[in-house]
Amino acid sequence: MVKRDVYLSDRPLEEAQADYIQLLQQAGAINPGRPELIEVEKAAGRITAGPVYAKVSSPHYNASAMDGVAVRAVDTFGASENCPKRLKMGELVRMVDTGDPLPPGCDSVIMIEDIHFVAEDEFEITSAASPWQHVRVIGEDVVATEMIIPGNHRLRPVDLGGILAGGVTEIYVYPRPRVALLPTGSELVQPGAGLKEGDIIEYNTRVFAALVDEWGGLPIRYDITVDDYGLLKERLKSALDEADVVLINAGSSAGREDYTAELIAEMGEVFTHGVAIKPGKPVILGLVNGKPVVGVPGYPVSAVLGMELFVKPVVYRKIGSVPPARPLADCVMSRKIVSPMGVEEFVRVKLGRVGDKFIATPISRGAGVIMSMIRADGMLRVPRLSEGYNPGDVAPVELMRSLEEVRETTVVIGSHDMALDVLANYLRKIHPGASLSSAHVGSLGGLSALKRGEAHCAGTHLLDEETGDYNVSYIKRLLPGRSMVLLNLVYREQGFIVAKGNPKGITGVRDLIRPDVGYVNRQRGAGTRILLDYKLKEAGMDPGLISGYQREEYTHMAVAAAVASGSADAGMGIRAAAKALDLDFVGVVEERYDLCIPGEFRDLPYITRLLEVMELPEFREEVRSLGGYDLRDCGKIVWESE
């Protein structure tokens, strides 16, 4: 067997971070580079390498601060309402505009509004001017030799104005640290390449490049290196020649072809291999030739976390700065979050403002799910010595969207329907400040979320077996006495999603128990699951006989994907999902999909904005084009509680 060091260390995060910075500091590996002299006009976002002192004063002459007349104050003394004084234009009485130099001998300006002309060149004033009134004296804004901007300061647009006002046109800034990004792995292919089994699109270093740029560094993306120790070594050597910081992605774990740690150890020093975080554990913190070399894991979420936690502080230090902290907000947990002791876990959460609380709902925790980073509004850090949170617990969440944006977000929790994505898209189009966030927990899960006050509405399609009606009886049972409204979004076709050409010849529920048919189910509480169970009961069938009944997915698309991948032969879902993946569909029933809305939110923008969108012909057209949809009642109230 290949020998592997499968046990990485489990260093606490803060310790690993602090130690790394300290060791790099001792090695002189994170000092800023030699300052560059650049044009002030191009310096926005750069960091000053030292204080900037004014060369000239601003104003550099005594200037009129108003449009008016420059005078000698002493000549105006005695003027009053009762005893106005007349002045004639001349050497010491001169019209001036804002910014004009004060004429020699004058020491005061009277505003044009306070002047009453009695002749072409003569006017009256009714109050005396005081010396230096409405005069911007030399240096009022900036005095020559004064410090305008300190060192180690990130230049904002307005700073450029102050520096230019001080007569300075070039300044010294720290150079952008050059960060080499080395993608490694024989499985990697460039974006746009044809894909065969086992290929992984190399997108991590594209994300890294954008991050490094955002932080003020200069990313240098290298070509893919296959898993070959010698090639990787060559690549690392040239990266060390060219860059100030090197990042290797991935090969940081302990697999058969994970060479990163071994290589860094051979060429330099590994300080840490393995940090007690989840995801992102197999990170490598090293030093080669006096330069920081970091190995981050390949899973996209682990990769981005590794960058944020270990590379970002290095980049900022190299420009004489520290990373700004992400703003925090106290949020209420909407559900139980279990996290292993001894590990600091980074849980991506959706946030919503419901009533007067910010509600955090965890989303997928897989390290391989980059969509979890895209969909997240915040990051919940579960501390190393905590086992997690209970629903209702309050904990600080690092914000990835501003609270302002979160406040303008309609939170939909419940069943998944593709029309919701279309709705979200048109909502942003007509209300750019607003957005819709949907979490997919099934119809019953949605009603429970409403009960706990975690959502503005719930997508639901729950069939009442007794009445054949949808949703009403469930709402009455789960939310008794609450004022509720049911707003229809769509009618849609439910049925079996099967492979193209329906090779297994599935025609109805009876085929599901055939031994050659593998099924993929929806999770408990999903309307689609309830529909299947109803159909099975109707047919007098035992679910236990269906192979794959226990395999649960959370969305229609996931069910369709399982069928498309060949890992299942059939799954119940909507026609649109089958159409999207070019699969076949065996219709079973038309069902009603509604939004259930608590009465108190009904007239708030969270809901009224959705109603606006539902009226748009282009929204309706786009939903229809997905296939299997009927919008005859879209936007209509189909029921309300008494």
Added chain:
Amino acid sequence: MVKRDVYLSDRPLEEAQADYIQLLQQAGAINPGRPELIEVEKAAGRITAGPVYAKVSSPHYNASAMDGVAVRAVDTFGASENCPKRLKMGELVRMVDTGDPLPPGCDSVIMIEDIHFVAEDEFEITSAASPWQHVRVIGEDVVATEMIIPGNHRLRPVDLGGILAGGVTEIYVYPRPRVALLPTGSELVQPGAGLKEGDIIEYNTRVFAALVDEWGGLPIRYDITVDDYGLLKERLKSALDEADVVLINAGSSAGREDYTAELIAEMGEVFTHGVAIKPGKPVILGLVNGKPVVGVPGYPVSAVLGMELFVKPVVYRKIGSVPPARPLADCVMSRKIVSPMGVEEFVRVKLGRVGDKFIATPISRGAGVIMSMIRADGMLRVPRLSEGYNPGDVAPVELMRSLEEVRETTVVIGSHDMALDVLANYLRKIHPGASLSSAHVGSLGGLSALKRGEAHCAGTHLLDEETGDYNVSYIKRLLPGRSMVLLNLVYREQGFIVAKGNPKGITGVRDLIRPDVGYVNRQRGAGTRILLDYKLKEAGMDPGLISGYQREEYTHMAVAAAVASGSADAGMGIRAAAKALDLDFVGVVEERYDLCIPGEFRDLPYITRLLEVMELPEFREEVRSLGGYDLRDCGKIVWESE
């Protein structure tokens, strides 16, 4: 006389803003431009012109999620601690690394950690594998055809990853709106040009360009146009050909050569001329050839405000977005702020965290003082129907620095000394996350600020006429019973700052009453003012006889600037200020300048970090080089209360 429309309208801000956007919308003037197809890799920061749908699933094959062994789950059933099961490598039992495709026939992966090898090609397991465990099924992250990113979304680095993962390499984004920036005014000169009286350095459009870039627009800076109606008209025409939005700076007021409003009215339509804001009132909101044309005033603070309030929303709308709101924080006013009724005033404030409160202290309110924007930590909006605030009032402040940064800021209020700037600079150097903010209100003002809990320390140099000692008797009187420490910063020379060569032959206080000598004084409460008054009393002189005794400046440099400009012949101040502006200096006394520190802050980082800096030889050297400084007691406690 030249005819002028000196009375601009006074439209309330919100009304002017909302109307402008609505009128532009009606005119189709702020629709986004035709979408551009760009590479995903270059799309960070751009706004999607429509939703982005996945072309492929990710993963696009069933992939092992772990390093381990792929198996058929059914072959592992029955394995337990008591009854381990052995498996031999073969077709359906294969080593896999993370990301490898699941071999045909396999449906499950056992982690390497859970495997116990008993031979080269045989291992034991002690629990059964469930189907699809540690397998990333097709579409786990992204399902083909699924929406990855909605339209009207500003792309973050991680979004690029999701899009590339979905097999998409090019996307449609809204074009950056082209914003023409037209500097106008015969008084304007380019940065770096030699300056003569009346010249104003054209830096506003440089600030605007950086702002437009930050907002996602494409700035086009034009050359300076002199005040000539015909030339300006030509310039505006070509800008309208080239750009989507045109900004004219300035000529927006009602001076003799302010043509902007007239020109826009001739070529198109002026919706608003004059908004009830301070500063920034004479703004012009117009439309020419279906494009927004905005005239903003020339004073730098008015100019930046005009951009933020009127141009920013236009630029954001043109990319299908709205400007993010600045975060707000409730702050305690440290002093009275009087603001005119009927006008919304924008007051720049310094912020400090003292004890458990955020304290806001207003800084210079002049529209011409760009340094007030640079020094500001926040913007206090005094509403139109308010007359201002009293000390201790709480009001929301728009943050221009993060609260995190404010929290790490040592707040020094009191007397001004140039050594404080040097201190601030070295502080940032050794503690990049920390900063020092100083407000100059004179020594007595500083002690009052400590009394009100608004500062971490006060710079003070108050001479006790009785004892000849500094500061102690004042502290005992103003802060009785409080635990206080006096930390020396410097000894420094005080005297008269006079023009080069001392043309008026000033040798001491007796010369100040000469009729040919104009004096410039410091404000009441300043240690330097108290020193002068003491010297006058000693000499038995009447201050009323000194011409200019009433003219007050707030800093040594402002006094020196007044002398340098010729508007005064002498002013009391420190030698370093005279040296900085190459003036002469008539020494009067060596005085002690201390930092007065409440006992409770003594051991906090706010103070201990300053002590670290005071130890640095390079700090001491730089202060000495300013001239007139002695650092023999720098960093020493010179007194503490019992």
